[in-house]
Amino acid sequence: MGTHLTPIIPRLRIGLSGIRGKTLVVDALNAIYQFLALIRRPDGEPLENKERKVTSHLVGLASRFSKLAVDYHCDFIFVFDGPPLPLKQRELAKRRLIREKAEKEMRELLARGEYEKAFSKAVVAVKVDEWVIESSKKLVKLMGWPVVDAPADAEAQAAYMVSKGDAWAVATLDWDALLYGSPRLLRYLTLTGTEWLPSKGVARRLEPELVELEGVLQRLGISRRQLVEIAILVGTDYSEGVKGVGPKKALQLIKRYGSIDQLPRSIREKLAGYEEVLEIFLNPPVKESYSLEFQEPAYDELERFLVDENSFSESRVRTLIERLRIVWGRRSQLTLNGFA
Known part of the structure; x- marks a missing residue:
């Protein structure tokens, strides 16, 4: 969400x-x-x-x-x-x-x-x-x-x-x-x-x-860190936020006080452990090495998967394959032109 x-x-x-x-x-x-x-x-x-x-x-x-x-x-x-x-x-x-x-x-x-x-x-x-x-x-x-x-x-x-x-x-x-x-x-x-x-x-x-x-x-008029702090005030997938504080009020609070650390204690105490949430957004775990190979569609296998295994109509799959052939043909032509 x-x-x-x-x-x-x-x-x-x-x-x-x-x-x-x-x-x-x-x-x-x-x-x-x-x-x-x-x-x-x-x-x-x-x-x-x-x-x-x-x-x-x-x-x-x-x-x-x-x-x-x-x-x-x-x-x-x-x-x-x-x-x-x-x-x-x-x-x-x-x-x-x-x-x-x-x-x-x-x-x-x-x-x-x-x-x-x-x-x-x-x-x-x-x-x-x-x-x-x-x-x-x-x-x-x-x-x-x-x-x-x-x-x-x-x-x-x-x-x-x-x-x-x-x-x-x-x-x-x-x-x-x-x-x-x-x-x-x-x-x-x-x-x-x-x-x-x-x-x-x-x-x-x-x-x-x-x-x-x-x-x-x-x-x-804010930094990315402040945008994350606004989200923490509102509530994220990792924290509940402060009841009664929506996006506009959170923006006002962060712009007025500068950061969660400087907020009034009555608000700050409702955000216990927020530093961990802040760290998740600013330095999240990501995969730095990954493959991005675009391959020609496996037309026959695709047809079997959709028609035979998943009850798609043959006409629907024919339309899909026609589209993919056009897409792959276009990509192959661009690749050839790139080496010309």
Whole structure:
């Protein structure tokens, strides 16, 4: 879920045309959760193969990223989370309880035939298991894009890779990539242009937004360390924050006092151990050595995986393979021209 900083972060709507020709590091689980939440049957249940294994995430990954690649000449690197840091265990336990409650409510609504309300609960009840992770990695690799396993938080690894110049931006909905130091963050990398808001029961129109860290810091008049301290006041995946302190108030406090260390004791004492959280964001564990080999898609194996093993229609997979052939042909031509 990350940190809630939306009210204070300036963003620029760039649309899909703004990502043309870019290489993006995708926070894989962030995208997968979206697909599992939104790609469902009319009764609210996820798509499944013949073995009753969920395939909604595979549909989303195959469709969205092949379309973006062929239409907007994008390349993608997918980064997956590693084992969670100890401080994150409490947040994960809290999310698990929320999911379990939402799933129970969803089942009750489905039994009563209240499908619209059930769908809103399904968005919250999404859970990821080993099958979802491993099948996602397999699909991405068969499509020709590199997969990187982070030692801990995927967004930290993705931010490091963008900082090194291996990609243009981190594609994720969460703000944490900024806290980890990514120069650029791309939100709402989507084809449909809508986002479901469970609390309001409505969908809103979306288009890609670019956030540049340097511009954010200049606009707010703060340092990156101060941005992290604002997030700590609000609450992060590693700490609860201070009750009643939202992004705007946190910004005011940090700008007035300069740092958490200088805050009034009544506030500071509610942030015991915050130094460890600060260190996680400023110096996160990352993998400095990784492979980013873009390979020609394994067309035959991809077809078997999707059609034979996961019940995709042959026509859908033919469309996918046609797109990937165009993408690979384009990349091969660029490579040849580069050596000319």
